[in-house]
Amino acid sequence: MADSTTTSRGNWNSKLGFILAAAGSAVGLGNIWGFPTQVAENGGAAFLFIYLLCAFAIGFPVMVAELTMGRKTGRNPVGAFKALGDNKLMYSAIGMWGILCGVMILAFYTVIAGWTVSYVFEEFFFYFGMSEWATWISDTGNGPINAVFATVFMGGTVSIILGGVSDGIERATKLMMPLLIAILVIMIGYVLTQPGAGVGIKEYLFPDFSMVTPGLIFSAMGQAFFSLSLGMGALITYGSYLSKKENIPEAAAYVTLTDATIAFLAGLLIIPTMYMAQAQGVPIFDESGNLLASVALIFQVLPELFHEIGGLLGLIFGASFFFLLSLAALTSTISLLEVPVSYAIDEHDMSRNKAAKLIGGGVLIISLIISFDTSLIDVFVVIFNEVGLPLGGFLICIFLGYYWKTDNALKEMENGYPGIMTSIFAKVWPIFIKVIAPLAILYNLLSGLDII
Template sequence: MASREQFSSKTGFVMAAAGSAIGLGNIWGFPTQTASNGGAAFVMMYFLLAFCLAYPALMAELVIGRHARANIVTALRHVAPSKPTRFLGTFIGVYGVIVASLILAFYGIVAGWMMTYLGASITDLFQWNEASQWLTSFGFTRNIIAMGIFMVLTIAIIASGIQGGIERWSTRLMPMLMLILVALILYVLTQDGAKEGLKVYLIPDFSQIKPSLILDAMGQAFFSLSLGVGTMLVYGSYLSDKEDLPKLGAIVTLTDSGIAFIAGLLIIPAIYVAQAHGTSIFSESGTLIAGPDLIFQVLPSLFNSMGGIGPYVALAFFILMTIASLTSSISMLEVPVSLASEETNATRRQATWLIGGVIFVCSALILLNFELLFTLVIDFTTVYSQPLLGVLLCVFVGWIWHRNSLLNALKAGSPHLEQSLFWKIWPVYVKFFCPLLILATFIQSIIG
């Protein structure tokens, strides 16, 4: 097994972890969830639950990863005290690797769409109408080429290692993402209709605070931090013992939820600017259009209505979405690659290209059977598997790992932790409350 790399700095880890968390779902999912769940009431509930639910679960992954210094399968085996719990750890780890790989299989397809619209915004500038039409028309050839290009980018970064790949590109791409995001917000807020969008986003409607809103906010907080499939556990395994984990986990949680909020300042006003330009922004059921329809129908029609500046705004927006896609995809690929490079004789580069190739084939199979498999894979991974894996990881930390061993693992980097409020609350919280709250979200997802 090759010696393990580490993140060279706290900033490198925070940028990589935030990049993993800030993906396509965060940029379109959080804002539209907010708009259809009482505006600022949802935002307040989301921030509350990000720290009450997502932060404790994030800490569970980080502490296992750093203590074991290994991939998810080996790490869970390492902290398991008996043969049955080691078997359980192996099962959870392998399940997490499969789920992370399947998430990347459908995510690569959606990210490919972002790249085709980015390409179309460039061809529009040169008025290459035929190229633009091909790039924005749904078709197998377009989809597989775009997905393949995106997968090669993801593979190239992961093959370069932790410092030379993940850290290097995260510390470059995340500031670029923030710069484009802020520039787009400043532009959109000057447009007609933006004020109405800001009102929806920032003025709370407390009558909307119902069990369904609380559970939606809980689910968004949990999923937005990439929890459950081992990405944060693997990133935690590359952390130095000098780092204060509770503080670092809080920084990541605050960074992620903060950028989600900032993304809302772009998307919600942009939707209402589109309405001011004559675009329909509500579905037949009366809810605000979300998901792919928002990104590929509502916003492009807004860009088209902007005149000469429209193609440049579209270009900036789809660069933003492509960066968000890439910073998330590299963390997903790292989960299976870390396992293969540590548990087999394959080098990191060999493992990355082999696993990347297998995931490319899975994506191609989804594209060949799109109507049947696309939604099925999304539901299996994000609706059902992620919450269950989150519960199992909390159970591992709260019930299986010996309390003294857990304290010693956390004390590295924060020697006075035993006297802190964190240590008085977190072990009990992650043992009882976290699993119950995540299960409540899971049940609501199924019922919903």
């Protein structure tokens, strides 16, 4: 089985660089708007508690599995499954499925990411009294505008990937992740002092366990799984750049904790902001009393709140919020593009420059099609996000647990964690990978498809 080094492909300069890059891969728009609205709809802190439990009980073991496969082989997802699966096509296909899911998610994600950039401009146009321009540039149904901002966003993503692992991805995430956290904390500090925010804090931090149902539990598990960027090979790829000196379980724990912390902070910002908006007369519930959909909340309700605040404060708050979303999106698009680029470099001996530009351009073509027909986003979300990612995660658990074997994975983890074989982790982790995680993921997948 392959055990290649990562030197020729690039590797992380530091543990912190890897943790921030991997956490950046996990932190995305789902954390900033998807998680808070899930919390608001599903029992507040009860959902939060179950989400955190699932992140560490389901997400963490699968993350360890992906990182270990990547570092053992020093390859992309297809190359990793090929090496560990003794060149059997059926196993390579698991890696290819992950890459396909990542590429198609990147295609629609780039369009949505473009919206976050367009709304930064919207805030400035509104502030300077250019209302018609503000309406025009923030129209998410405007194909040409969508195409322009998707192109800009893909250009930014490609430019970072061209820099390579340490000088591109690591350097960018070392700048963006602390900036993202700083903006979150500053905005939270402001929002928590405003009228109505107290209601949001109560909804967020005080649990209503009477709302806990099997459906809520699996919804929380699904959110935890998706928010950690699992099942599409991103962490196999990032793991392939890891030094043999790194302690994989420890690194995965830091990544999971960082992602969960940012998700928590996002909830502490979004949910009080929602009720702050309600206190200012901005509706956040529909006629049936249901919370508005997350996209409507982010791109309709919150801009209206920023406009209600008005003046320079409204501009700073609004522009900062959408800049925050743009940063979160960019940290994810970087990892989404790096996976197929790594595949092209490893399996087709392509230069990074050529791979990044060729694949980035190819994905952009799909994004441009979606720009003019945004209804395709819902289709892609179901196929590649709601079905594709859990299916990929399930297959990773089955492959590692029953073909490559957890004992072999633990031997790889001994590099960087010499005492692992006698640790409690070595006794517990195989049970989660072979039984608990795959059953939970499979149940969540089947129930989401209304099969059970």
